[in-house]
Amino acid sequence: MLAKYILKTLWGHRGRTALTISGSMVAMFVFCIVGSIQEGLDRLTRSADADRHLIVFQENRFCPTSSRLPEDYARQIREVPGVRDVMPIQVWTNNCRASLDIVVFNGADPEQIRRSRPLVLTAGSWESFQTKHDAAIIGSNIAKRRQLQVGDQFSIGDVSVHIAGVFKSDVAAEENLIYTALSFLQYTEGLESAGLVTQFEVRVSVESNPDEVASEIDRQLRVGPVATKTRRKGAFQASTLSDLVDLIGFAHWLGYACVGLVLSLVATTTVMSVQDRIQEYAVLQTVGVRPFGCTRLVLTESVLLCLAGGAAGSLIAMVILSIAGFAIGAEGATIAFSPSLALFLKSVGVSVAVGIAAGIAPAIQAASVPIAQALQKE
Amino acid sequence: MALVELSHVSKRFTKGDETIVPLDDVCLAIEAGEFVSLMGPSGTGKSTLLNLVAGIDRPDSGQIIVAGTEITDLSRSRMADWRAQNLGYIFQTHNLIPVLTAYENVELPTLLLKLKASERRQRVELALEAVGLADRADHYPRQLSGGQEQRIGIARAIVSHPKVVVADEPTGSLDGQTSEQIQTLLQRLNQELGITLLMVTHDREVAGIAKRQLSLDQGRFRETNVRMQPNEIASR
Numbered sequence: 001m002l003a004k005y006i007l008k009t010l011w012g013h014r015g016r017t018a019l020t021i022s023g024s025m026v027a028m029f030v031f032c033i034v035g036s037i038q039e040g041l042d043r044l045t046r047s048a049d050a051d052r053h054l055i056v057f058q059e060n061r062f063c064p065t066s067s068r069l070p071e072d073y074a075r076q077i078r079e080v081p082g083v084r085d086v087m088p089i090q091v092w093t094n095n096c097r098a099s100l101d102i103v104v105f106n107g108a109d110p111e112q113i114r115r116s117r118p119l120v121l122t123a124g125s126w127e128s129f130q131t132k133h134d135a136a137i138i139g140s141n142i143a144k145r146r147q148l149q150v151g152d153q154f155s156i157g158d159v160s161v162h163i164a165g166v167f168k169s170d171v172a173a174e175e176n177l178i179y180t181a182l183s184f185l186q187y188t189e190g191l192e193s194a195g196l197v198t199q200f201e202v203r204v205s206v207e208s209n210p211d212e213v214a215s216e217i218d219r220q221l222r223v224g225p226v227a228t229k230t231r232r233k234g235a236f237q238a239s240t241l242s243d244l245v246d247l248i249g250f251a252h253w254l255g256y257a258c259v260g261l262v263l264s265l266v267a268t269t270t271v272m273s274v275q276d277r278i279q280e281y282a283v284l285q286t287v288g289v290r291p292f293g294c295t296r297l298v299l300t301e302s303v304l305l306c307l308a309g310g311a312a313g314s315l316i317a318m319v320i321l322s323i324a325g326f327a328i329g330a331e332g333a334t335i336a337f338s339p340s341l342a343l344f345l346k347s348v349g350v351s352v353a354v355g356i357a358a359g360i361a362p363a364i365q366a367a368s369v370p371i372a373q374a375l376q377k378e
Numbered sequence: 379m380a381l382v383e384l385s386h387v388s389k390r391f392t393k394g395d396e397t398i399v400p401l402d403d404v405c406l407a408i409e410a411g412e413f414v415s416l417m418g419p420s421g422t423g424k425s426t427l428l429n430l431v432a433g434i435d436r437p438d439s440g441q442i443i444v445a446g447t448e449i450t451d452l453s454r455s456r457m458a459d460w461r462a463q464n465l466g467y468i469f470q471t472h473n474l475i476p477v478l479t480a481y482e483n484v485e486l487p488t489l490l491l492k493l494k495a496s497e498r499r500q501r502v503e504l505a506l507e508a509v510g511l512a513d514r515a516d517h518y519p520r521q522l523s524g525g526q527e528q529r530i531g532i533a534r535a536i537v538s539h540p541k542v543v544v545a546d547e548p549t550g551s552l553d554g555q556t557s558e559q560i561q562t563l564l565q566r567l568n569q570e571l572g573i574t575l576l577m578v579t580h581d582r583e584v585a586g587i588a589k590r591q592l593s594l595d596q597g598r599f600r601e602t603n604v605r606m607q608p609n610e611i612a613s614r
Contacts, residue, residue: 288462371434
């Protein structure tokens with residue numbers, strides 16, 4: 001009966017209900033999008049991968065196009081105590097500035113990519129990638145964004161590749177990358193990178209301290225032709241994306257603003273609803289509904305409004321995030337906006353909490369209505 | 379012991395600098411099965427007395443015992459439970475819940491009692507039959523006439539088999555013919571079902587349907603046969 005009464009009440013005022021739900025939906029949609037950017041950054045900078053891997057980059061250089069290290073450094077790095085594996089990578093990007101449609105090529109040894117990267121091919125084959133000189137495997141996000149599939153030829157700037165596979169990865173940012181053979185990028189006309197790489201990715205043994213290994217690498221390479229700066233992968237990416245990190249930090253406030261918006265919207269609707277029906281609550285209490293029963297009615301109504309809008313907005317955000325493959329990047333590093341169950345549940349949880357907060361004051365008003373006075377207002 | 383006992387009950391309101399005393403040291407006893415009407419001009423405290431008996435208002439002083447329970451000091455929640463089990467309230471303007479059907483409006487008080495679904499359904503159907511509106515069960519209040527709404531309001535008041543039913547100007551918003559139908563219905567409820575009724579009205583003709591008629595003026599019962607002392611209450 002409680003559910004029937006509430007649903008009939010909401011339906012009885014369907015204009016107001018629809019407006020409130022749609023407002024909550026839009027606000028929680030934005031909340032989820034902002035949350036996915038934040039989550040993407042956290043995943044990028046705080047994952048185990050980010051903690052146990054080092055990036056060796058040219059000292060005082062930021063954009064991948066300006067870091068040019070001798071490929072031969074790999075041999076010296078391998079000899080540093082604590083280093084388990086070294087992967088020379090040539091990076092090419094279409095845009096060093098912040099962009100929503102950044103295309104990043106990582107050229108490395110295909111066998112090493114297959115062995116060290118958490119990639120699962122959803123289309124195409126490793127064999128094709130490993131045997132063809134201009135073959136590339138592309139992340140599922142960029143495939144969605146650029147509408148690419150296996151067999152397509154993809155050209156951008158001086159780089160033109162044949163797509164041999166599409167992959168998914170546990171590391172969302174990987175899904176924004178295009179992998180090619182190292183030699184292909186080094187010898188691409190216009191890049192002039194024969195014998196050079198942009199960076200080295202170093203896997204550190206479990207028992208070693210990554211920071212100490214990083215210092216030792218820089219110390220040993222200091223005598224070489226190009227000085228290096230080695231950092232944990234997470235720190236490297238956070239530094240690379242520092243401008244974006246500030247913006248994302250600011251966008252976090254936008255998420256809070258969305259929650260505030262839903263709170264004020266639903267609170268206004270609930271207050272109006274209770275004031276319009278104050279006699280109804282007096283009648284309910286006259287026939288024997290307890291004051292707490294009225295509190296429950298109002299709270300359930302406001303929670304339902306928030307939950308319906310919040311769940312719908314979050315669901316739409318999740319669907320759009322999973323279809324569109326959004327990513328933002330700068331200087332060769334990308335942040336993936338991925339849908340996640342945790343974010344969806346958080347958004348739904350926030351909606352419920354906001355519903356309760358919005359309903360508390362009107363619920364108390366409905367429960368404590370002076371019955372005789374309210375009935376006299378007829 | 380009387381079903382309803384008011385002992386030295388007073389109630390006052392303050393409006394700006396003015397103090398209004400609608401009830402001043404009032405005593406009253408109503409026996410089970412009685413049909414009592416309470417008359418008086420507007421503002422004489424009729425509705426205030428009714429609300430005190432119904433437990434939706436509290437006196438400033440005095441004691442009110444209804445169906446063996448002293449309701450004066452009950453908390454709001456316990457008072458609500460007590461009303462659900464012991465009291466039916468007929469409003470002047472029906473006060474049906476607009477989003478619920480006639481059936482659901484009548485069913486509402488029974489949902490607060492521990493009843494089986496079959497018994498609840500039976501009670502609602504009987505109440506609707508008693509007021510002659512079984513065929514309007516699925517109608518919403520907006521689809522009913524004023525008289526039909528009031529009859530649904532009466533069905534809602536009697537469906538939980540309350541010990542006392544109070545009616546606040548039950549014909550006050552109805553035309554002459556509909557008013558007569560409601561009067562007849564109230565008489566039948568009292569005579570055939572033995573329901574104890576306390577009705578407030580300013581209409582002398584409507585008050586005449588009750589077996590016992592009281593009149594309030596300036597906070598006191600004017601008719602000498604109804605202004606009783608506590609020792610008289612005990613003797614009744």
